[in-house]
Every structure is written in C-alpha cells, then in structure tokens.
Amino acid sequence: MSQRPTRPRSATPPRARGRSGDAARLAAYTVLRSVAAGGYANLELPKELRRRHLRGRDAAFATELTYGACRLCGFYDPVIALAADRPLERLDEAVLDTLRLGAHQLLGMRVPAHAAADETVALARQVNGAGAAGLVNAVMRRISEADRETWLARVVPTEPLTARLAVEQSHPEWIVKALRQALIGHGASTAGTVDEDLERLLAADNAAPELHLVARPGLIEVEELVRAVESTAATAAAHPHVPTAVVLDHGDPGAIAAIRDGRAAVQDAGSQxxxxxxxATPRTGPGHAPGGRERWLDLCAGPGGKAGLLAALAVRHDADLVANEVAPHRATLVEQTLAAAIEAARGSASRIEVRTGDGRRIGAEEPAAYDRILVDAPCTGLGALRRRPEARWRRTTADLAALGTLQRELLGGALPALAPGGILAYATCSPHLAETTFVIADVLKKHPNVQQIDARAAVADVTTGWTEDLGPGPGVQLWPHIHGTDGMFFALLRREG
Structure with a gap:
C-alpha cells in the first residue's frame, strides 16, 4: 500500500490561530473584490492602503499580494481546482479570491507555508465565514504539499506552445497568440527567435514594473525632481534613456510636493x-498660426498624462495647445493635470486650452488648423498588462472590432485638421497589429496627401541608447522586455499638401 505524503501542518495550535486576517491581506482581498465588481487595481489599491494606514513593508506586501494574485490567476486557478477536487464554477467567487491570495503566498512569494495557511484561513474566517474557512484550510494544505515547479508540471499542458504559455505565464491564449504575431509583425523577432522572445515578453508582463516619474520641462527639471523625491526619504535616479524621466526606487509619489502641484507626475517613460x-519632429512649411506660433492638438487627452508633458513643452516652444477630451469628467481630470502648465502659460505667449468634444469631427470643424496632432487612441491596453493586472482577463477578441472602428474614425477625422506640412502622431498602448500597423495602412489609403515618415529618428532624438532597439521602422514599437517601458506603439504621419 502506498503511503500518503506527509502534509506540512501549521505549528500554531488551533486555539492560538488568528480569528481574522491581518490588515495587508485584508486590503488585498478588498481590492480583488472591487476588481471583480468592475474596479481597477491600480486605482483601488492606493485607496485601501491609505484607508488602512499601510506603509513601508506592509504596503509593499499588500501590493505584491494584490497584483500577483490578479496577474497569475491563470496559473493559480487550475491549481486551486485540482487541490479542491472540484471545478471552479462550484467555488464561491469571494472564496476563490481568498484562495488566489493564499496560492500566491505559497507559490509566488517567500511566505512560510504555515504562515500562508494560517493567515489565509484567518482571512477566510473573517470575510467568507467559518464554513468556508474549513474548505480554505483543506485547499491550502493540499497546495502546500508541492512546490511551484511540481504544480506547473501538473496543470500546464505541454502542447501547443501557446496553450502552455497561457497557463505557465498566466495570459489568455488569444493574447499569447496576438503578442507572438506582434513580435514578428513589428520586426522585434524572427521565426527563429520569436518563441524565446515571447516567453521573455510574457514574463515581463508578470513582473512588477519600475515606477517612472516625468519632470515636466520648464516646470521642474530632472535633477530638482530627484532631490524632491529624496527629501521624502525615498530614492530616485534619472532614467538612463529618457531625459525627462525619473525612476522612483521606492516611496509614495503622493508625498512628493512637485507631483501634488502638477510640475511632475507619474508617467511611464514610453508615454513620455x-x-x-x-x-521633436521637424514640420515642413511655415507655422499655421498667426504670428508664427504653432498650434498643437491632443485629440484624446484624458486623463492627461501626455497632455501634461505636451503643455509644458508648448510653453517652452511658444506654441498653443488644445487638449480635447470627449468625456466631461475626464476633461476635468485633464484641467487638473494641466493646471501648473496653464499657470505658467499666463506669463508667456502660449495658450493652453482644455475642451470637451468628439474628436472624430475635429477635421470637419477645424480644417487645416493644427501643426501637430497627437491621436493617443483608446485601445485594448495589451502593452500595459504589467500595470493593469485585471486587463488581461477583461479584454476579449470582440473588443478589437469596436476599438478598431473607433481608432480608424479618430485618425481619419484628425488628418483633415492637420495643416500642410504638419505632423500627426498616432499612438496606442498596445502592440496588437490590428490596433497599430493595420489601422495606419487602412487610413492612409483614404488620404493620399498624407505620408508615413520614419519615427525612429524622432525617438532617437529624444532618447539615449535606444538607436539599435527601435525595430525596422517606419513605426516604433516599444516593449517591456526590451525597453523596460509599457508596450507603446508610435507612428508619425505628415500632410504633404
């Protein structure tokens, strides 16, 4: 008769075990439940940390627990189903979230097995009830019987590659396939390297990203921002490749005065x-606006990150900027974000304006009115999965059709608003070919007076050390595993006449 393996048991006697979860785990659980109700982890977690007065190591623990359980549930869910000996559909959703937190502590963090089990059961007793706590205890004990590699061998299919990576790297398989196609389509991989590159990209999606700050030129310089960060007992350094960016090693951005007053902001270096x-891209012909000043337009400005940098640069270049946003509540966010630049513009020749309007009609309403236009189009966000852990589980292939229509309408509507010789930048935080190169190709067919120009020269002008990593052009695709940024796509179009 085979002998059952010895189960690691808690060293804590039952009477001494906690009756409720600790604050960090309770915060993580609360965020997961908010995400299940439609919330966003990156918005809900800071509120929970403040509400529970979590700082330092406790805040870092809650952050890793929340993001890890959310990102990696594509791996943890089949482990939980096997350990519970029942399909996930038979588990209460709230209990499943508790188990995901427990699984991440056991398989994704350096939490001792007995502590992970005890604290997860205590959390279940508090938020799911005594009956559920018994189930959670049994499942946690079962999961703790094997290490991560053993569980991977049990639940990960061996073939095909995309199915294996979908579970192993916890991404929906359609996203795995799309990213594989994007790596080849954007020239980042060859047929011989794509599988290895794909694994690196998916692994980067599952790693905690660097926190980047932007020093908005003319409002604050990088060196000043670094000193401001260090005055809060945090540490920071100038970004090695992007001159406006600062890498925040640790600390609370909200504690930095320059961020609170809008001279700086949290913004991924790729977005900058x-x-x-x-x-930086030279336009041809004279400036459109009277007096020789250029007019710029951010067509889809909300919530205001890129508009904030454009506004600061507009003041520096004596240009005017219109920041347009279709949703009134998001336009309010843009106004708040641009407040420091608007104040700075009052002492210059520049004018910064925030508007509410449908960007698809801008060309008809203001033909040939702008020298530079940014179309930062709504997209699936597949380039920012490391920052938005729930996005990979919410997006479906059906989103591509609706977003693709909107992207083409926004770009097609913006081009007539471009003055002859003017420059338009089309950007998405997604490398999906259906949201990037296919959109550009389709719209250019209808606008023979517009040409795509090579964006690599412009990106090389505003970065350091990336010249060899910008792909074959003419568009530029940034990658988390290559550039350490979000997966921003960037194309430049010029109106010839």
Missing part, C-alpha cells in the same frame, strides 16, 4: 517618449 518625439 511619444509626446517628446512628436514635438
């Missing part, structure tokens, strides 16, 4: 590159 490269 898009705005800076648009401004």
């Amino acid at each position: 590159v898009v705005a800076a490269a648009l401004v």
Whole structure:
C-alpha cells in the first residue's frame, strides 16, 4: 500500500490561530473584490492602503499580494481546482479570491507555508465565514504539499506552445497568440527567435514594473525632481534613456510636493517618449498660426498624462495647445493635470486650452488648423498588462472590432485638421497589429496627401541608447522586455499638401 505524503501542518495550535486576517491581506482581498465588481487595481489599491494606514513593508506586501494574485490567476486557478477536487464554477467567487491570495503566498512569494495557511484561513474566517474557512484550510494544505515547479508540471499542458504559455505565464491564449504575431509583425523577432522572445515578453508582463516619474520641462527639471523625491526619504535616479524621466526606487509619489502641484507626475517613460518625439519632429512649411506660433492638438487627452508633458513643452516652444477630451469628467481630470502648465502659460505667449468634444469631427470643424496632432487612441491596453493586472482577463477578441472602428474614425477625422506640412502622431498602448500597423495602412489609403515618415529618428532624438532597439521602422514599437517601458506603439504621419 502506498503511503500518503506527509502534509506540512501549521505549528500554531488551533486555539492560538488568528480569528481574522491581518490588515495587508485584508486590503488585498478588498481590492480583488472591487476588481471583480468592475474596479481597477491600480486605482483601488492606493485607496485601501491609505484607508488602512499601510506603509513601508506592509504596503509593499499588500501590493505584491494584490497584483500577483490578479496577474497569475491563470496559473493559480487550475491549481486551486485540482487541490479542491472540484471545478471552479462550484467555488464561491469571494472564496476563490481568498484562495488566489493564499496560492500566491505559497507559490509566488517567500511566505512560510504555515504562515500562508494560517493567515489565509484567518482571512477566510473573517470575510467568507467559518464554513468556508474549513474548505480554505483543506485547499491550502493540499497546495502546500508541492512546490511551484511540481504544480506547473501538473496543470500546464505541454502542447501547443501557446496553450502552455497561457497557463505557465498566466495570459489568455488569444493574447499569447496576438503578442507572438506582434513580435514578428513589428520586426522585434524572427521565426527563429520569436518563441524565446515571447516567453521573455510574457514574463515581463508578470513582473512588477519600475515606477517612472516625468519632470515636466520648464516646470521642474530632472535633477530638482530627484532631490524632491529624496527629501521624502525615498530614492530616485534619472532614467538612463529618457531625459525627462525619473525612476522612483521606492516611496509614495503622493508625498512628493512637485507631483501634488502638477510640475511632475507619474508617467511611464514610453508615454513620455511619444509626446517628446512628436514635438521633436521637424514640420515642413511655415507655422499655421498667426504670428508664427504653432498650434498643437491632443485629440484624446484624458486623463492627461501626455497632455501634461505636451503643455509644458508648448510653453517652452511658444506654441498653443488644445487638449480635447470627449468625456466631461475626464476633461476635468485633464484641467487638473494641466493646471501648473496653464499657470505658467499666463506669463508667456502660449495658450493652453482644455475642451470637451468628439474628436472624430475635429477635421470637419477645424480644417487645416493644427501643426501637430497627437491621436493617443483608446485601445485594448495589451502593452500595459504589467500595470493593469485585471486587463488581461477583461479584454476579449470582440473588443478589437469596436476599438478598431473607433481608432480608424479618430485618425481619419484628425488628418483633415492637420495643416500642410504638419505632423500627426498616432499612438496606442498596445502592440496588437490590428490596433497599430493595420489601422495606419487602412487610413492612409483614404488620404493620399498624407505620408508615413520614419519615427525612429524622432525617438532617437529624444532618447539615449535606444538607436539599435527601435525595430525596422517606419513605426516604433516599444516593449517591456526590451525597453523596460509599457508596450507603446508610435507612428508619425505628415500632410504633404
């Protein structure tokens, strides 16, 4: 008769075990439930940390637990189903979230097995009830009987590659396939390297990203921002490749005065590159606006990150900027984000304006009115999965059709608003070919007076050390596993006449 393996048991006697979860785990659970109700982890978690007064190591623990359980449930869910000996559909959703937190502590963090089990059961007792706590205890004990590699061998299919990576790297298989096609389509991989590159990209999606800050030129310089960060007992350094960016090693951005007053902001370095490269691209012909000043347009400005950098650059270049947003509540966010630049513009020749309007009609309403236009189009966000852990589970292939129509309408509507010789930047935070190169190709067929120009020169002008990593052109695709940024796509179009 085979002997059952010895189960690791908690060293804590039952009477001494906690009756409720600790604050960090309770915060993580609360965020997961908010996400299940339609919330966003990156918005809900900071509120929970403040509400429970979590700082330092406790805040870092809650952050890793929340993001890890959310990102990696594509792996944890089949483990939980096997350990519970029942399909996930028979598990209460709230209990499943508790088990995901427990599984991440056991298989994704350096939490001792007995502590992970005890604290997860205590959390279940508090938020799911005594009956559920018994189930959670049994499942946690079962999961703790094997290590991560053993569980991977049990639940990950061996073939095909995309199915294996979908579970192993916890991404829906349609996203795995799309990213594989994007790596080849954007020239980042060859047929011989794509499988290895794909694994690196998916792994980067599952790693905690660097936190980047932007020093908005003319409002604050990078060196000043670094000193401001260090005055809060945090640490920071200038980004090695993007001159406006600062890498925050640790600390609370909200504690930095320059961020609170709008001279700086939290913004991925790749997003900064898009705005800076648009401004750096030479236009042909004279400026459109009277007096020789250029007029710029951010067509889809909300919530205001790129618009904030464009506004600061507009003041520096004596240009005018219109930040347009279709949703009134998002336009309010843009106004708040641009407040420091608007104040700075009052002492200059520049005018910064925030509007509410449908960007698809801008060309008909203001033909040939702008020298530089940014179309930062709504997209699936597949380039920012590491920052938005729930996005991979919410997006479906059906989203591509609706977004593709909107992307083409926005770009097609913006091009007539471009003055002769003017420059338009089309950007998405997604490398999906259906949202990037296919959109550009389709719209250009209808606008023979518009040409795509090579964006690599502009990106090289506003970065350091990336010249060899910008792909074959003419568009530029940034990658988390290559550039350490979100997966921003960037294309430049010029109106010839």
